[in-house]
């Protein structure tokens with residue numbers, strides 16, 4: 001059976017990533033406040049605010065078991081990331097959770113931040129955690145944020161290659 005993939009926050013900068021996943025076939029669920037606008041053949045969007053934990057649980061229950069999850073949350077200081085991690089994989093068949101994280105998470109002066117982020121999957125035997133850290137490009141001596149297309153391609157690459165961590169230096173630029 002094709003894997004069930006769930007993306008939280010896939011309607012913005014990750015929309016290119018979602019489009020690529022949709023092209024792969026399989027079952028794809030999206031959770032965000034306006035996710036239903038993305039619904040079509042193999043994509044089911046569930047409109048939910050991840051700050052509303054009861055509604056978020058209801059949405060997770062509605063989509064069922066998750067083989068692969070990608071989560072882009074503006075903050076990890078809510079219960080939603082942990083609630084998601086708890087529903088990834090099943091006994092004997094671990095699933096994967098890719099956290100998409102802001103670049104400040106990898107601040108070398110704050111090595112605790114990546115560990116704090118990883119703690120959402122602490123003690124969950126069925127959930128294999130991966131981390132993708134957003135970055136920036138340096139061009140002609142100036143830096144700029146990654147474009148949405150670059151972010152989507154980076155996340156796609158991390159998922160396809162099943163990288164435990166993606167966000168290091170490549171070609172002089174931080175990618176991820």
Ligand SMILES: NC(=O)c1ccc[n+]([C@@H]2O[C@H](COP(=O)([O-])OP(=O)(O)OC[C@H]3O[C@@H](n4cnc5c(N)ncnc54)[C@H](OP(=O)(O)O)[C@@H]3O)[C@@H](O)[C@H]2O)c1
Nearest residue numbers: 009010011012013032033034035049050102103134135145
């Ligand atoms: N380098 C960095 O560290 C970094 C970090 C952040 C952003 N950025 C840049 O800033 C740009 C915009 O960032 P953005 O944060 O606006 O990302 P975005 O991905 O464009 O939009 C946020 C995503 O999260 C969903 N979302 C937001 N609040 C939600 C909530 N309460 N409940 C459920 N879903 C929610 C949105 O969908 P709905 O509207 O459907 O809810 C959307 O899918 C990016 O393109 C990127 O270039 C860079």
